[in-house]
Amino acid sequence: MRTVYWENGVVKLIDQRRLPAVLEIVSYTDYKKIAVAIKDMVVRGAPAIGATAGFGLALAAFASNSSSRKGLLSDLQAAAEELVSARPTAVNPGWVVNRIMVRVAQDESLGLSETRNLVLQEAQLIADEDVAINLEMAKYGSSLISDGDVIIHHCNTGSLATVDWGTALGAIRMAHEQGKKIHVLVDETRPRLQGSRLTAWELDQYGISYEIISDNMAGYFLRSGNATKVFFGADRVAANGDVANKIGTYMLSLAAKDNNIPVYPVVPTSTIDLSLRDGDQIPLEERDPREVLDISFQGERVAPIEAQARNIAFDITPHRLVTAIVTERGIIHPPFEENLAGVLRNE
Amino acid sequence: MRTVYWENGVVKLIDQRRLPAVLEIVSYTDYKKIAVAIKDMVVRGAPAIGATAGFGLALAAFASNSSSRKGLLSDLQAAAEELVSARPTAVNPGWVVNRIMVRVAQDESLGLSETRNLVLQEAQLIADEDVAINLEMAKYGSSLISDGDVIIHHCNTGSLATVDWGTALGAIRMAHEQGKKIHVLVDETRPRLQGSRLTAWELDQYGISYEIISDNMAGYFLRSGNATKVFFGADRVAANGDVANKIGTYMLSLAAKDNNIPVYPVVPTSTIDLSLRDGDQIPLEERDPREVLDISFQGERVAPIEAQARNIAFDITPHRLVTAIVTERGIIHPPFEENLAGVLRNE
Numbered sequence: 181m182r183t184v185y186w187e188n189g190v191v192k193l194i195d196q197r198r199l200p201a202v203l204e205i206v207s208y209t210d211y212k213k214i215a216v217a218i219k220d221m222v223v224r225g226a227p228a229i230g231a232t233a234g235f236g237l238a239l240a241a242f243a244s245n246s247s248s249r250k251g252l253l254s255d256l257q258a259a260a261e262e263l264v265s266a267r268p269t270a271v272n273p274g275w276v277v278n279r280i281m282v283r284v285a286q287d288e289s290l291g292l293s294e295t296r297n298l299v300l301q302e303a304q305l306i307a308d309e310d311v312a313i314n315l316e317m318a319k320y321g322s323s324l325i326s327d328g329d330v331i332i333h334h335c336n337t338g339s340l341a342t343v344d345w346g347t348a349l350g351a352i353r354m355a356h357e358q359g360k361k362i363h364v365l366v367d368e369t370r371p372r373l374q375g376s377r378l379t380a381w382e383l384d385q386y387g388i389s390y391e392i393i394s395d396n397m398a399g400y401f402l403r404s405g406n407a408t409k410v411f412f413g414a415d416r417v418a419a420n421g422d423v424a425n426k427i428g429t430y431m432l433s434l435a436a437k438d439n440n441i442p443v444y445p446v447v448p449t450s451t452i453d454l455s456l457r458d459g460d461q462i463p464l465e466e467r468d469p470r471e472v473l474d475i476s477f478q479g480e481r482v483a484p485i486e487a488q489a490r491n492i493a494f495d496i497t498p499h500r501l502v503t504a505i506v507t508e509r510g511i512i513h514p515p516f517e518e519n520l521a522g523v524l525r526n527e
Numbered sequence: 528m529r530t531v532y533w534e535n536g537v538v539k540l541i542d543q544r545r546l547p548a549v550l551e552i553v554s555y556t557d558y559k560k561i562a563v564a565i566k567d568m569v570v571r572g573a574p575a576i577g578a579t580a581g582f583g584l585a586l587a588a589f590a591s592n593s594s595s596r597k598g599l600l601s602d603l604q605a606a607a608e609e610l611v612s613a614r615p616t617a618v619n620p621g622w623v624v625n626r627i628m629v630r631v632a633q634d635e636s637l638g639l640s641e642t643r644n645l646v647l648q649e650a651q652l653i654a655d656e657d658v659a660i661n662l663e664m665a666k667y668g669s670s671l672i673s674d675g676d677v678i679i680h681h682c683n684t685g686s687l688a689t690v691d692w693g694t695a696l697g698a699i700r701m702a703h704e705q706g707k708k709i710h711v712l713v714d715e716t717r718p719r720l721q722g723s724r725l726t727a728w729e730l731d732q733y734g735i736s737y738e739i740i741s742d743n744m745a746g747y748f749l750r751s752g753n754a755t756k757v758f759f760g761a762d763r764v765a766a767n768g769d770v771a772n773k774i775g776t777y778m779l780s781l782a783a784k785d786n787n788i789p790v791y792p793v794v795p796t797s798t799i800d801l802s803l804r805d806g807d808q809i810p811l812e813e814r815d816p817r818e819v820l821d822i823s824f825q826g827e828r829v830a831p832i833e834a835q836a837r838n839i840a841f842d843i844t845p846h847r848l849v850t851a852i853v854t855e856r857g858i859i860h861p862p863f864e865e866n867l868a869g870v871l872r873n874e
Contacts, residue, residue, distance in 0.1 A: 200830070200831040201828060365837070368717070368819065368830075369743075370717060370741035373824055373829050376820070376829045376830040376834065377824075377829055377830065380830050380834045381831050390834075390835070391816075391835045391837050392835070392836040393819070393837050393839075394718050394742075394774070394775075394819055394838075395742060395743040396716075396742040396774050396775025396778055396779075397774050397839050398778065399775070399778040399781070399842055400777070400811075400839045400842045401837075403842070427743050427744050427747060428741075428742075428743025428746070430746040430750065430782070431743055431745065431746040431778045431779075431782050432778075434746070434778070434781050434782055434785055435777070435778050435781055438781055469738075472715065472740070473723070473739065474824070476823050477719075477724075477821070480545070482715075482720050482723045483715075483723040483724065483739055484547040487723065487731075487737075487739055488737070488738045488739070489738055489740065490712070490738050490739075490744065492740075492747045495744075495746055495747040495750070
């Protein structure tokens with residue numbers, strides 16, 4: 181099953197807020213509600229919200245009652261901006277809607293109906309390509325995984341974070357399917373717990389051995405020689421190889437580096453943003469503090485009623501901590517500034 | 528109010544599992560139940576479980592129905608072993624019961640009743656000394672805190688972790704009482720959430736400005752220049768200055784070091800264990816995995832029903848990441864091997 185798909189004029193999403201307790205598919209016919217769904221994390225994961233934004237744009241195309249091509253393009257532009265601004269850190273939604281808008285603008289002879297169909301066709305193509313790209317990444321990523329590896333994995337980067345198959349978790353899944361004996365230490369990934377909720381659920385589906393740890397335990401396993409590799413995805417990679425990913429990735433990578441354990445972000449090339457010189461230029465989303473405060477432990481609310489919290493959703497892992505970046509076009513080694521640009525040039 | 532105290536033959540403890548929702552005092556008359564209370568974390572924090580073990584030994588002394596001094600000492604020895612083994616990482620319970628046993632053994636002329644009273648008297652003295660020692664540590668520790676500091680604090684090291692006043696949090700509280708404007712970023716401290724439950728509650732009591740963060744956000748604040756100092760306590764310090772403390776301290780210290788932010792453990796000298804060459808010799812407790820799994824997020828259970836977890840309760844922060852160690856006898860700088868031994872020699 182895909183995490184996001186189009187069916188008879190309706191966008192369908194697995195509601196990831198309900199997993200692992202409930203597997204629920206929700207339907208959307210209004211692109212504005214798609215933007216809210218992205219913001220509220222019904223769907224999350226950079227490639228998945230990219231594909232979802234594409235289908236959201238298709239909904240906007242069919243909903244537009246403009247009678248001119250110019251009017252339709254203007255409606256699409258407004259929808260594109262709303263979909264992209266739902267979450268600022270990942271580059272993928274911007275990359276997707278930009279690709280669709282450029283495609284639509286190319287052929288001025290198209291009528292209204294043809295233009296609408298082209299938006300959907302391109303959104304569908306992007307979703308299909310995502311699966312194909314993920315399989316390529318999994319092929320390269322799994323070549324870095326050996327029999328006996330114990331892999332620390334942060335956040336969720338599996339089928340649920342993409343259209344299907346996943347980035348880092350796709351590589352792990354493929355290594356497992358190749359018959360390699362592996363074990364995954366699943367960072368629970370506070371505050372939204374994508375690790376213990378989503379990654380654990382996926383690993384259960386695939387029959388891969390795992391244990392959940394709190395994020396702050398990774399250092400122990402790395403330092404004591406009980407973890408051999410670190411894998412995660414990314415929401416954006418800057419030109420110099422700095423990686424924006426789920427909060428906690430920086431501290432995890434630092435602990436890996438301190439113990440000479442290799443660190444592998446697995447990312448589609450669409451996640452690489454050469455327009456940004458380094459990670460400090462990547463906008464980092466800050467979310468509602470209630471995501472930190474609204475948990476309970478053994479049935480009792482955790483923080484004092486009046487407590488305040490901060491909720492930074494992403495951080496930057498400097499490229500000096502990254503061993504190599506796995507993409508669908510191969511494994512990119514340092515120096516990243518040169519090699520990332522080189523790979524993107526060969527389009 | 529003290530976290531642990533003796534009242535008319537009864538040991539009283541604040542039940543820290545109920546805070547911040549409920550402030551409940553529980554009474555103990557059986558040392559075996561004290562050992563269980565330490566294990567179950569009714570009371571936690573190295574100095575607090577040390578003082579509690581002392582009072583537990585007093586309960587054992589009065590409960591012993593041995594008719595000989597030798598029999599009483601044997602009963603005390605059995606109780607001491609049970610109390611110390613309740614939690615293995617902190618050195619304080621061992622230090623406390625050893626001090627009491629040595630004191631009791633010194634004077635062979637004492638009768639049964641006098642011996643029992645001496646156990647209680649020494650336990651009471653240790654508890655009173657703990658408060659005095661904490662005030663000294665707070666004096667030294669607060670001298671390291673400047674107006675405008677934003678301090679990241681891990682776990683709970685306040686009144687609740689000691690008999691009263693605290694170690695690292697005592698220093699922060701004293702700096703606040705000195706009129707310094709400070710702000711504390713409170714690591715929530717997974718899995719038991721001592722930060723968001725206990726430290727936040729204490730800071731509320733003292734009127735100190737704070738915000739809760741998930742542990743994995745500390746790196747963001749350190750890297751972005753939004754945190755100026757890191758403070759925590761310790762459960763044991765080895766001869767070379769390696770620090771055993773609550774899980775996550777290593778990754779926090781590493782992120783501080785990576786950004787040239789000073790790292791200060793605040794520890795009574797009783798926490799320093801010169802018998803251990805380095806941190807790798809300190810036993811690290813692994814607790815019930817349900818402490819990681821049994822949380823709910825916005826009302827829904829987090830992990831899949833069948834999920835497994837690991838729950839390492841402490842980690843080792845290598846001394847190279849520590850700026851200086853604050854004790855009641857002053858601030859100890861590197862080289863720690865030489866200077867820790869020097870401070871302990873001057874007893």
